[in-house]
Amino acid sequence: MMKIGNVSLKNNVFLAPMAGVTDLAFRIICDRFGAGLSYTEMISAKALSFSDKKTNALMQTDNLPTAVQLFGSDAAIMAAAVCEVEKHGLFTDINMGCPAPKIAGNGEGSALMRDLDKAERIIGSVCDKATKPVTVKMRSGWDSEHINAVELARIAQNCGAAAVTVHGRTREQYYSGKADRSIIKRVCEAVSIPVIANGDIFCAEDAQSMLSETGAAAVMIGRGSQGNPWIFRQTTELFGVGQVETNPTPEERISMAIEHITLLCSLKGEHRGILEARKHASWYIKGLSGAAQLRNKINTATRLQEMSSILRELL
Numbered sequence: 001m002m003k004i005g006n007v008s009l010k011n012n013v014f015l016a017p018m019a020g021v022t023d024l025a026f027r028i029i030c031d032r033f034g035a036g037l038s039y040t041e042m043i044s045a046k047a048l049s050f051s052d053k054k055t056n057a058l059m060q061t062d063n064l065p066t067a068v069q070l071f072g073s074d075a076a077i078m079a080a081a082v083c084e085v086e087k088h089g090l091f092t093d094i095n096m097g098c099p100a101p102k103i104a105g106n107g108e109g110s111a112l113m114r115d116l117d118k119a120e121r122i123i124g125s126v127c128d129k130a131t132k133p134v135t136v137k138m139r140s141g142w143d144s145e146h147i148n149a150v151e152l153a154r155i156a157q158n159c160g161a162a163a164v165t166v167h168g169r170t171r172e173q174y175y176s177g178k179a180d181r182s183i184i185k186r187v188c189e190a191v192s193i194p195v196i197a198n199g200d201i202f203c204a205e206d207a208q209s210m211l212s213e214t215g216a217a218a219v220m221i222g223r224g225s226q227g228n229p230w231i232f233r234q235t236t237e238l239f240g241v242g243q244v245e246t247n248p249t250p251e252e253r254i255s256m257a258i259e260h261i262t263l264l265c266s267l268k269g270e271h272r273g274i275l276e277a278r279k280h281a282s283w284y285i286k287g288l289s290g291a292a293q294l295r296n297k298i299n300t301a302t303r304l305q306e307m308s309s310i311l312r313e314l315l
Helices: 023-034 044-050 055-058 075-088 109-114 116-129 148-160 180-191 203-214 229-239 250-268 271-284 291-298 305-312
Strands: 002-004 008-009 013-015 037-039 066-071 091-096 134-141 163-168 195-196 218-221
Touching: 013 023, 013 229, 023 037, 023 250, 044 055, 044 066, 044 075, 066 075, 066 203, 075 091, 075 116, 091 109, 091 116, 109 116, 109 134, 116 134, 116 148, 134 148, 148 180, 163 180, 180 195, 195 203, 203 218, 203 229, 218 229, 218 271, 250 271, 250 305, 271 291, 271 305, 291 305
Parallel strands: 013 037, 013 218, 037 066, 066 091, 091 134, 134 163, 163 195, 195 218
Antiparallel strands: 002 008
């Protein structure tokens, strides 16, 4: 069991927010495999304030334990958006870690780590308005010369945040190099609220070593879950009974890929579902014999039956 504020969760292994990935279909599957909490794709507070239909659709939860990740740079707009978020999600996560140029270049995401006064106003405004727990996701800093996750985490705690997530890379690194676990450990030592550790968790053993090296309360798995929802079951089993279930067979991977794609099509319609399924299909079959030769077929498939048949060629 894990608690964030007054919210109880079934475990401390979470699905990270990933743009274009953590839609409802992906979250349903990861929940089935044991994710204790799932985060939506990034949602613009400004778009939410305009009652944008596409933005509201991103907040579908299907009664899953869900945090809605908000991004923005205006404290008033961010605070107003919380009211909408709490109609849909379990609680609000403030994005202060996204490195994408279109986000950071607009003064949002990881750019807020360069202006801690503004970051403090945003966190304070959101926490004052929220009735449910608020968390903050950050990186280690903007670049190697400005490592300030400890300072931002303390600000978040003082403003009333219930937990913080730290990705052990700077914005300058994007996803290159290795995540620095030492900065996550320093954050854990600096605050009393739960710290969620993020970065380079690709197997259950990575998650276990992350917790033991940092003292974090939970792990957040991003890229390691792509095409691999089994990582949640394996990690919770390692944490619980000290051993990991066997890796899925090729047959299980193909079956899960088809189930995932079918769910996407049922939620979004076949045309859109298949377009969005192409990346997921490639992730599920990565490393399987013959997968490379099928990628072109996958990327030109337009129908569910066609995609399913292509995947079954690997069996």
